Amino acid sequence: MVKTNIPFYLSLAGIAGIVFFLALERVFPFRRMTLLPWQRWLINFSLSFCNLLIVDQGFVILLQRTSLFTELFHLDLFGRLGLNSFSRVILTIVILDLAMYVWHRLNHAIPFLWRFHRVHHSDREVDVTTASRFHFGEVTLGAMINYALMLSLGASIWEVRIFKVIFVFMTQLTHSNIRIAKPQEDIFWLVFVSPSMHRIHHSDIRCETDSNYGTIFSVWDRLFRTIVSGVNAKKLHFGLKEFEKPQELTWPRLITMPLKPVERKK
Numbered sequence: 001m002v003k004t005n006i007p008f009y010l011s012l013a014g015i016a017g018i019v020f021f022l023a024l025e026r027v028f029p030f031r032r033m034t035l036l037p038w039q040r041w042l043i044n045f046s047l048s049f050c051n052l053l054i055v056d057q058g059f060v061i062l063l064q065r066t067s068l069f070t071e072l073f074h075l076d077l078f079g080r081l082g083l084n085s086f087s088r089v090i091l092t093i094v095i096l097d098l099a100m101y102v103w104h105r106l107n108h109a110i111p112f113l114w115r116f117h118r119v120h121h122s123d124r125e126v127d128v129t130t131a132s133r134f135h136f137g138e139v140t141l142g143a144m145i146n147y148a149l150m151l152s153l154g155a156s157i158w159e160v161r162i163f164k165v166i167f168v169f170m171t172q173l174t175h176s177n178i179r180i181a182k183p184q185e186d187i188f189w190l191v192f193v194s195p196s197m198h199r200i201h202h203s204d205i206r207c208e209t210d211s212n213y214g215t216i217f218s219v220w221d222r223l224f225r226t227i228v229s230g231v232n233a234k235k236l237h238f239g240l241k242e243f244e245k246p247q248e249l250t251w252p253r254l255i256t257m258p259l260k261p262v263e264r265k266k
């Protein structure tokens with residue numbers, strides 16, 4: 001059986017990534033933060049801690065013990081195709097990243113999913129801690145999809161761990177408030193998602209929010225024509241127009257945000 005609970009060292013790698021990018025944000029900041037960081041950081045980290053407890057330690061273990069779910073999705077495609085270990089690792093990364101692109105698009109397109117995903121988009125600044133700001137409802141549903149895919153592919157625990165490390169690192173990088181020289185970032189953007197590309201996704205203008213969905217590879221946004229570029233990220237307004245007031249962005253309000261009706265402003 002494939003185990004999906006994040007082991008201790010994977011959590012440590014995530015914490016190390018946050019410390020690393022926070023240090024880079026201090027040395028090479030992209031833009032000056034207008035809000036005091038501590039309040040946002042506390043909220044973002046506490047949401048992340050909640051997810052770690054509820055999803056990684058509870059829900060996924062429960063799912064692993066549910067034989068019906070395992071039997072339904074255990075197709076073991078890699079095993080049937082007889083792929084070598086290198087192809088298996090590459091395919092795991094590419095397929096799971098594509099799945100996350102589709103999942104992210106669905107989170108924007110389906111009002112029920114948007115109720116949860118807007119917690120992530122409600123952050124009025126974007127830095128590495130935004131990469132930890134997700135509602136446990138979204139993370140739970142995402143974990144189910146991830147688990148079903150792992151079973152279908154027959155990916156090993158190590159193949160999935162390699163994907164997870166890269167995925168978490170790229171999520172942290174693309175949310176970081178770091179300045180990268182344009183020529184270098186343009187080259188990076190040819191293959192991978194860059195911080196500039198993802199900042200546009202956090203704009204409070206809806207046509208920009210509904211673009212640049214990728215996490216690791218930029219090819220999915222190019223292929224499915226959801227890429228937006230050429231926006232001056234220094235002038236972007238982050239967050240959501242429908243949740244601008246600080247009193248709407250407290251921890252209890254964020255946890256209960258999915259209960260609020262969906263009303264998206266242009």
Ligand SMILES: [Zn+2]
Binds near residue numbers: 104201
């Ligand atoms: Zn999004």
